[in-house]
Structure formats: structure tokens, C-alpha cells
Amino acid sequence: MKTLIVFYSMYGHIYQMANAVFEGVREVEGAEAEMKRVPETLSQDILKKMGAVEAQQRMSHIPICTVNELASADALIFGTPTRYGNMCGQMRQFLDGAGQLWLNDALVGKVASVFTSSGTQHGGQESTILSFHTTLLHLGFIIVGLPYSFHGQKRVDEITGGSPYGASTIAGGGGERMPSENELAAARFQGKHVAGIASRLFK
Numbered sequence: 001m002k003t004l005i006v007f008y009s010m011y012g013h014i015y016q017m018a019n020a021v022f023e024g025v026r027e028v029e030g031a032e033a034e035m036k037r038v039p040e041t042l043s044q045d046i047l048k049k050m051g052a053v054e055a056q057q058r059m060s061h062i063p064i065c066t067v068n069e070l071a072s073a074d075a076l077i078f079g080t081p082t083r084y085g086n087m088c089g090q091m092r093q094f095l096d097g098a099g100q101l102w103l104n105d106a107l108v109g110k111v112a113s114v115f116t117s118s119g120t121q122h123g124g125q126e127s128t129i130l131s132f133h134t135t136l137l138h139l140g141f142i143i144v145g146l147p148y149s150f151h152g153q154k155r156v157d158e159i160t161g162g163s164p165y166g167a168s169t170i171a172g173g174g175g176e177r178m179p180s181e182n183e184l185a186a187a188r189f190q191g192k193h194v195a196g197i198a199s200r201l202f203k
């Protein structure tokens, strides 16, 4: 049972969350986990202007995903930073390349889940995940979120990401805040939850 974690991260927040998702998947007996990045669409020049070059280098050992690889996994967990309340353009471009898979029903019945990151607390985490789900439903995925049995999403004693739709983190306006312990626990929970459901489904 293979779970593929497919993400884009500009400054490393989603990457940290992806690592926690990976750990969670690995907690399920017999579950194989793999992490892949979607291809970059911005030039080095633009990335430099956005102050993202160093962070990109820290992720450079993670292989780039091809759309056809989506069909080789039983479960897919997508990670994307918010862009105006939606998935980032890199992820959109990647998924727009999955037309042949859609045409051939290649992803129908697989399990999928989404986690995200935003700059501000109310900057569109829920809309990013929910609008991502539309694409996943077109492709025929069975969508899994982050149930309230992850109790950390009920916390009000500290600012935290995480909702029934999926794990999330708040990066701060300048990207200065990295995922908290609670947010990483949510990501771990989501990875384990998705892999657990997928392994029961595909037994």
C-alpha cells in the first residue's frame, strides 16, 4: 500500500508539514510512504526576488513528481500553500497535466487528502483545502480530512492551524513562524489516518 505525499513549498512551511505527514503514514503497518515535489513554474530570478532560493535548496533532494506517478499510488496526500485562498499555481499547473489520467479513470477510487499553510490566521486555509477537493472529486478520489478525533484542532489556548478539512499551519506575514508542535501533530495524524483508511480499503 503506497502513499505518495505530493507538495509545493516556497519557504519550507509545507515541507515541514509534509515531513510530519510522512512520519504519520509510516506508523501504519505495511504502509509505504514517498515524498515528491511538484515542478517549479517560477524562474530562478523571481524565486530570488521572493527570497525563496535558500529554502528551495533545502528541499532539492526531494524528487520531482510526474503526473503519471499519481496512478502508481493507492493514496495521495497533497500539500500546498495558500495563494489568494486557493492552491498555488505550481500545484494547479501540475494537476492540469493530469487530463489523460482523468480520461482513463486512472485515479478513480484512490484516497486523497490535503493540507495547507497560509500567511495569516484567516487567510484562506479552509477555502484552499475545500476548493482543492473540487479537483479531487473530478478525478474520482475518495476524500479524507482530519477528523475531530485529532483533539488538537479544538485547542483555543494557543493560535493553531488544523480543521476538519485538513492539517494546516500559519506561517506569519513574513514567513517567520514555523509549524507548531500541535500543527505537526495534526499533520502526523492526517498521514496515519489516510494510510490507515487506504490500507483497509485496498486489503
Ligand SMILES: Cc1cc2nc3c(=O)[nH]c(=O)nc-3n(C[C@H](O)[C@H](O)[C@H](O)COP(=O)(O)O)c2cc1C
Pocket: 008, 009, 010, 011, 012, 013, 014, 015, 081, 082, 083, 084, 085, 086, 117, 118, 119, 120, 121, 122, 123, 124, 171, 175
Ligand atoms: C502570491 C501569493 C499569494 C498569497 N496569498 C495568501 C492568502 O491569500 N492568504 C494568506 O494567508 N497567505 C497568502 N500567502 C502567503 C503564503 O500562503 C505563505 O507564504 C505560505 O503559506 C508559506 O508556506 P511555504 O513556506 O510552504 O510556501 C500568499 C503568498 C503569495 C506569494
